[in-house]
Amino acid sequence: MKRLDHIVLWIKDPQASMDFYSRVVGLAPVRFAEFAAGEAPFPSVRVCEDSIINLLPMTNVSGTESFTKVVGSAGHPVNHVCLAMSRSEYEALDRRLQEQGVDTSARLHHSYGARGFAPQGFYFADPDGNVVEARYYE
Incomplete structure (x- = not known):
């Protein structure tokens, strides 16, 4: 596996x-x-x-x-990393990020990932500008 x-x-x-x-x-x-x-x-x-x-x-x-x-391979940003979680974890993360002033307005609907289609997702940036996607699956 x-x-x-x-x-x-x-x-x-x-x-x-x-x-x-x-x-x-x-x-x-x-x-x-x-x-x-x-x-x-x-x-x-x-x-x-x-x-x-x-x-x-x-x-x-x-x-x-x-x-x-x-040579030249290190130090470059990744396009984004995606974290999949339960819907309740997803909603709690969204609240925590917004409370910290992190923009979560880049929203996804019905986007495809490793487990098929996720009903919702959003992108946010970490303190270094790395982009992270959060999503949940039903």
Whole structure:
């Protein structure tokens, strides 16, 4: 069985990103204490049991390119990451984002994804301008 293991987002401020993804979006921190102590190269947030989002500081661009041996590949934004959730989680996330002044007005209706058509979704930006889509399936 194939699964999506992780996605990498480039960030400027690890604390601000961790705060946004954990407190506002509601994802659990992974290795943030270890990162803060200098024991891990980057923190992550858990999307589900078997998927995480790695939050790589922009200061790691040259090291990442050296490691992957693909020059010019690091530091670029991804078009967007999509988080699927229950309808109640979706509505709660929308409320939390709006309370924090995050624009959620880019709305989707009947859009296709990994589990078929989702009745609703919306896009929002994180503190670094990475675009995230939230959606729910019936």
